[in-house]
Amino acid sequence: MNNNIQKERTKRYFIDAAKELINEIGIENLSVRKVGTKAGFSYATIYNYFKDLNTLLSFVALDYLDDVYKYLLSFTDDSLSAVDQVKVYSKEYVNFMDNNKDIFRLVFIEDFGSTPKDIFIDRDEPLGLSTLLQESISKLYTGNLDEAMFAFQLIGSSIHGKLIFLIGNRDKATKEDIYKLIDSEVDFILRRK
Numbered sequence: 001m002n003n004n005i006q007k008e009r010t011k012r013y014f015i016d017a018a019k020e021l022i023n024e025i026g027i028e029n030l031s032v033r034k035v036g037t038k039a040g041f042s043y044a045t046i047y048n049y050f051k052d053l054n055t056l057l058s059f060v061a062l063d064y065l066d067d068v069y070k071y072l073l074s075f076t077d078d079s080l081s082a083v084d085q086v087k088v089y090s091k092e093y094v095n096f097m098d099n100n101k102d103i104f105r106l107v108f109i110e111d112f113g114s115t116p117k118d119i120f121i122d123r124d125e126p127l128g129l130s131t132l133l134q135e136s137i138s139k140l141y142t143g144n145l146d147e148a149m150f151a152f153q154l155i156g157s158s159i160h161g162k163l164i165f166l167i168g169n170r171d172k173a174t175k176e177d178i179y180k181l182i183d184s185e186v187d188f189i190l191r192r193k
Contacts, residue, residue: 007049010041010045010049011049011050011059013039013040013041014035014036014039014041014046014049014050014056015056015059015060015063016039017035017036017038017039018030018035018038018056018057018060019060019063019064020038021034021035021038022060022102022103022106023102026102027057027102027105027106027110030053030057031043031053032046032052032053032056035053035056052113054112054113055112057106057110057112058112060106061106061107061110061112062127064103064106064107065107065127065128066128067103068093068096068097068103068128068129069127069128069129069131069132071092071096072089072092072093072096072128072129072132073132075088075089075092076132082136082137082139082140082190083140083186083187083190085136086133086136086137086155086186086190087182087183087186089129089132089133089136090129090133090155090159090182090186091179091182093128093129093159094159094162094163094166094175094178094179094182095175097163097167098163098166098167098175101167104163104167105167107128108160108163108164109164129156129159130152130156133152133155133156134148134149134152137151137152137155137190140190151189151190154189155185155186155189158182158185159182162178162181162182166178
């Protein structure tokens with residue numbers, strides 16, 4: 001077997017083991033030893049593939065974003081207008097993250113220390129909600145990429161802000177309240193389209 005294929009397969013064992021443990025015991029109880037045991041390797045083997053636990057967690061976070069992307073793809077409906085599709089993706093994203101609070105915390109709140117930003121930035125693969133929102137919004141702003149990016153950033157920031165308050169129990173708003181706000185805000189931001 002090709003050495004690179006084996007290396008990627010072993011990395012996958014550690015990523016999958018970490019994800020299982022996060023579901024079972026939460027991020028705060030995760031350790032290199034527990035991940036190694038769950039993956040069927042000595043904990044020291046992890047350091048052959050990842051600099052430290054934070055680096056492993058950054059790869060786990062990216063893997064979760066891929067899971068979110070695949071989940072949201074199932075809500076793609078070509079019969080919807082671009083505006084309505086943005087609403088559907090946004091609300092389903094809120095639903096997914098509210099039902100998977102540890103994933104949200106890991107992806108958006110957890111401090112990975114000095115983990116290189118290029119793990120997140122230099123990717124060809126889609127990143128969760130952002131790719132789908134960008135695709136839908138760009139249909140509305142043909143020829144004006146700056147406006148499309150601005151609208152995307154406003155909607156994305158609003159959704160993540162609402163999720164921080166919802167998941168952190170910092171507001172009285174329910175998920176249904178947030179859905180209504182999303183509808184109103186998307187209509188307002190994309191009103192000219």
